[in-house]
Amino acid sequence: MTKLTDLTIAAALNGLNKGEFTSAELTRDHIGAVENARALNAFIVETPELAMEQATASDERRKSGRVGLLEGIPIAMKDLFCTKGVQTTAASKILKGFTPTYESTVSQNMLDQGMVMLGKVSLDEFAMGSANITSGYGNVISPWRANGDDKQRIPGGSSGGSSAAVSARIAMGATGTDTGGSIRQPASVTGIVGIKPTYGRCSRWGVVAFASSLDQAGPLARSVEDCAIMLQAMAGWDQKDSTSVNMPVPDFKAVLGQSIKGLKVGIPKEYRVDGMAPEIDKMWQQGIDWLKDAGAEIVDISLPHTKYALATYYILAPAECSSNLARYDGMRYGNRVEGKDLNETYELTRAAGFGDEVQRRILMGTYVLSAGYYDAYYLKAQKIRALIARDFTEAYKQVDVILTPTTPGSAFVIGEKQDDPLKMYLEDVFTVPVNLAGLPGMSLPAMLDDKGLPLGLQLIGRPFDEETLFKVGSVLEKAAGFTAKPDMGWVNAK
Amino acid sequence: MTKENKYILQGQTGDWEMVIGLEIHAQVISNSKLFSGSQAEFGGEPNSHVSLVDAGMPGMLPVLNAYCVDQAVKTGLGLNAQINKYSVFERKNYFYPDLPTGYQISQSQYPVVGNGIVEIDLEDGTTREIGIERLHLEQDAGKSLHDQHPQKTYVDLNRAGVALMEIVSKPDLRSGEEVSAYIKKLRAIMQYLDTCDGNMEQGNLRCDVNLSVRRPGAEYGTRTETKNVNSIRNILMAIEYEASRQIELIESGGKVVQETRLWDPGQNITRSMRSKEEAHDYRYFPDPDLLPLELSDDEIEQIRVTLPELPDQKKKRFMQDYGLSAYDTSVLISEKPLAAFYEAVVANKRDAKRAANWVISELLGMLNKQGKEIEDSPISAEQLGGLIDLIQDNTISGKIAKDVFSIMVETGDDAVKIVEEKGLKQITDTGAIEKIIDDIIAANLAQVADYRGGKDKLFGFFVGQAMKQTQGKANPDIINELLKKKLAGE
Numbered sequence: 001m002t003k004l005t006d007l008t009i010a011a012a013l014n015g016l017n018k019g020e021f022t023s024a025e026l027t028r029d030h031i032g033a034v035e036n037a038r039a040l041n042a043f044i045v046e047t048p049e050l051a052m053e054q055a056t057a058s059d060e061r062r063k064s065g066r067v068g069l070l071e072g073i074p075i076a077m078k079d080l081f082c083t084k085g086v087q088t089t090a091a092s093k094i095l096k097g098f099t100p101t102y103e104s105t106v107s108q109n110m111l112d113q114g115m116v117m118l119g120k121v122s123l124d125e126f127a128m129g130s131a132n133i134t135s136g137y138g139n140v141i142s143p144w145r146a147n148g149d150d151k152q153r154i155p156g157g158s159s160g161g162s163s164a165a166v167s168a169r170i171a172m173g174a175t176g177t178d179t180g181g182s183i184r185q186p187a188s189v190t191g192i193v194g195i196k197p198t199y200g201r202c203s204r205w206g207v208v209a210f211a212s213s214l215d216q217a218g219p220l221a222r223s224v225e226d227c228a229i230m231l232q233a234m235a236g237w238d239q240k241d242s243t244s245v246n247m248p249v250p251d252f253k254a255v256l257g258q259s260i261k262g263l264k265v266g267i268p269k270e271y272r273v274d275g276m277a278p279e280i281d282k283m284w285q286q287g288i289d290w291l292k293d294a295g296a297e298i299v300d301i302s303l304p305h306t307k308y309a310l311a312t313y314y315i316l317a318p319a320e321c322s323s324n325l326a327r328y329d330g331m332r333y334g335n336r337v338e339g340k341d342l343n344e345t346y347e348l349t350r351a352a353g354f355g356d357e358v359q360r361r362i363l364m365g366t367y368v369l370s371a372g373y374y375d376a377y378y379l380k381a382q383k384i385r386a387l388i389a390r391d392f393t394e395a396y397k398q399v400d401v402i403l404t405p406t407t408p409g410s411a412f413v414i415g416e417k418q419d420d421p422l423k424m425y426l427e428d429v430f431t432v433p434v435n436l437a438g439l440p441g442m443s444l445p446a447m448l449d450d451k452g453l454p455l456g457l458q459l460i461g462r463p464f465d466e467e468t469l470f471k472v473g474s475v476l477e478k479a480a481g482f483t484a485k486p487d488m489g490w491v492n493a494k
Numbered sequence: 495m496t497k498e499n500k501y502i503l504q505g506q507t508g509d510w511e512m513v514i515g516l517e518i519h520a521q522v523i524s525n526s527k528l529f530s531g532s533q534a535e536f537g538g539e540p541n542s543h544v545s546l547v548d549a550g551m552p553g554m555l556p557v558l559n560a561y562c563v564d565q566a567v568k569t570g571l572g573l574n575a576q577i578n579k580y581s582v583f584e585r586k587n588y589f590y591p592d593l594p595t596g597y598q599i600s601q602s603q604y605p606v607v608g609n610g611i612v613e614i615d616l617e618d619g620t621t622r623e624i625g626i627e628r629l630h631l632e633q634d635a636g637k638s639l640h641d642q643h644p645q646k647t648y649v650d651l652n653r654a655g656v657a658l659m660e661i662v663s664k665p666d667l668r669s670g671e672e673v674s675a676y677i678k679k680l681r682a683i684m685q686y687l688d689t690c691d692g693n694m695e696q697g698n699l700r701c702d703v704n705l706s707v708r709r710p711g712a713e714y715g716t717r718t719e720t721k722n723v724n725s726i727r728n729i730l731m732a733i734e735y736e737a738s739r740q741i742e743l744i745e746s747g748g749k750v751v752q753e754t755r756l757w758d759p760g761q762n763i764t765r766s767m768r769s770k771e772e773a774h775d776y777r778y779f780p781d782p783d784l785l786p787l788e789l790s791d792d793e794i795e796q797i798r799v800t801l802p803e804l805p806d807q808k809k810k811r812f813m814q815d816y817g818l819s820a821y822d823t824s825v826l827i828s829e830k831p832l833a834a835f836y837e838a839v840v841a842n843k844r845d846a847k848r849a850a851n852w853v854i855s856e857l858l859g860m861l862n863k864q865g866k867e868i869e870d871s872p873i874s875a876e877q878l879g880g881l882i883d884l885i886q887d888n889t890i891s892g893k894i895a896k897d898v899f900s901i902m903v904e905t906g907d908d909a910v911k912i913v914e915e916k917g918l919k920q921i922t923d924t925g926a927i928e929k930i931i932d933d934i935i936a937a938n939l940a941q942v943a944d945y946r947g948g949k950d951k952l953f954g955f956f957v958g959q960a961m962k963q964t965q966g967k968a969n970p971d972i973i974n975e976l977l978k979k980k981l982a983g984e
Contacts, residue, residue, distance in 0.1 A: 081553075082552060095552065205555050208552045240557060242783065243783065243784075323585050323597050326587060326589065332549060332550065332551075369587070370777060
């Protein structure tokens, strides 16, 4: 029999329904897997007692016929979601020991649908990073290794704890947040599926903010269907978030397996960037062929402002973060380092509490909003953001969905690119425009590269058209037949 | 004195003129705060009206209170101002312990209300139009309590997030009198609209004063902004101090520096707080947690139809319908409850002018002395009306009425009852009065002879005697008439 930890969410829900196993059993196996995989450093806080309690309660509910969308499914929660009674740190030392008295809307929605929470998984500090090497609680290590080397590789970021946990089969799914690619890039480099829904689809209430106009929650899981199930549970209008959108959440599962005959798929020429690995190109072409075979029509398109996206993003996101992180001042909660006066207390507190990358972005953001620079940076970036969004609007007059690679390469070795923030920022070159335009984007595994590491394809949809992503995603998933798993030998040996 | 002259300040080297603009922070009357559901009420145990949003907890988001927007629009309409259908909430970033999020949500580039006009009433009965530059909505900060502990500062967040309207005037004010009239008028308008109670003691109406001086008619000089002036009296003192300081500075060869100053109510001086160079860079940018505020013509219209009669409309009506002077009217309408009191007094076809005199001179004089507001008046409008009725139907004289009024204040009794019990009813029986006058003439024959010999002034003596005999109760008209007849020997 397959190990319970290898099941997809859909298969586990089926097994639970048929009474083949209980949530308590499913959860116990996952708790064991979490303990065995501590070498990954995926979790900041494990909550096994809470998980077992929730699993037992779920089994009771199931007996009485009340079955939620995630009934009894063990999930890892990104530590950016505030969880009532469970420490929430955003992977920052400044919030070490902070225990919210409230539950984020998204995690509450999931609890309402029967989720079992295994614990809080790590991330880049305040979700700022693409490699999960800026966490105040240590690097997260990918379970994947390249053929013939045992170097530690990145799980992607910022949802690196989520991607590591899901790909290592220690959680069935995980929540993520995506500000510039933080769901899709980690999913891509760990061989799993991740979707960032349209901005406004999921509530941001109770999610520690990085860049409010870009942040969006979404799921990471091991199949397109699992992502559909999870997003169904997470999404929905929330009066407590003025930027969430009052639209019905469609039945995402219903479109899985539907024909894409005649669907128009855009291939943006600007995404063929210099220095892109030849394998990425090969994979992209493979994706195009799979969709052609399924009856889709391939259309060459242009998104002319793509080249400005990264620069725009690295003005707007730091600008918003410089303001969003002002509340971490040591006055009301979190850690404080006393100085001789108020200003010194602020300085010492924030110098001790924030890591280098967070400080770098606060400084950049403060700079671009300063008097005399606002027009040249912030305002100009806002204008370009509008142009980037318009590129997509124009494109969607011709096509229904856009296909690109998710990342310019596979997972790199921890330590690489670390000396040069600009190189690191390039990781997000294909994902950032999607956030700037507020569109839904999905990454799903396509193949392994020469080193035996996963590569992902990205689908970009019209606003609030996640359904097309799920439909096309399920076609690609079937065609790719990606079944590779990380060899967990080294993880469990520790 | 010509009209222009009253604005002139005499310096050592010639004439000067003040140029003043005010920034008024008015707390919006609303049950809950601008972006959270916590109570906006004044007072309460420290930190008892604080939500997760107010405390700036991680992941918390603001949600705009639509009622506060309505209140701002209403106020804008009351200021004859343009209502902007598109406005934007921005973040004003600075660190302070009583500002939990590290930024204040305010409106900078796109305020909800634009240009408007307020007509102010001056003591000489003239009016002037003062321009309003804008009105915008913003959150209040919390309160730092420095006096609770020898080393520590405590923070009370009850006020954090409460909605304020910042109303910015154009630099149109030229004197202390105008500033005072402007604040009073603005306060009256907001009280009429029920959008701000105008209570300066509780800090519900706060004022920053922008002031510069110039030679009459010259270009604007460099201005300073004086903060922390929280009563009209202090504002007038701050203006006077700051104008003299600037004039003396310039006349002695110095230069006014653009800076923020603080009013020190202990020493009655302004003090430099921070210069332009030290000014905060607030790094305003649109708050990404909030959508731009968009209002439709329909929504604005729906608010417009709810507007009550405003002070200027009331003033016009009082002058027209009651025939009152501009000054009397401006006093009566200065506070909504006072105007309502007057209208209740003048009801039942009482003489409008007499009613105005009684309300302004007697009632307000008495309240002033007792330090009371019109709402706490010991005499109701009906009672004062009753007193006026007694004068009007000749039951008592105006002089006796003042005594009755004093007794009413003390006892709270109705005028009729007092007049009845104390026997203060006017003697209008001609026969009785004639008898008294005959007695007086008989007892004062020498004076009668003098009077008849040409000493007209003695007439007052006889009136006095008659009043004395009747304890002031005799109808003065009848006394006059009879005395004249009798003294003339008729």
